[in-house]
Amino acid sequence: MLDVDNRTYNALLRGLRCLGERGFAVLTGRWRALRHITASPRKTGDIVKAALVLTHFEHGRLT
DSSP states (O other): OOOOOHHHHHHHHHHHHHHHHHHHHHHHHHHHGGTTOOOOOHHHHHHHHHHHHHHHTTTOOOO
16 A cells, blocks of 8 residues: 555646646647657657647647
8 A cells, every 4th residue: 555645646647647648639639740750759849849839829829
């Protein structure tokens, strides 16, 4: 049995993982190019960042 601190940590981590997975699902649903990326990890990060900026621009969420 895990102690309270470990259970709390695991619950927070689980929630953050769900947010990340949901966010990536939104991006891959909107940007078909993100479904099958064959670029290096560095370039992949840049591509995902660009898709995120464009998605925010579409929804008027740029600050």
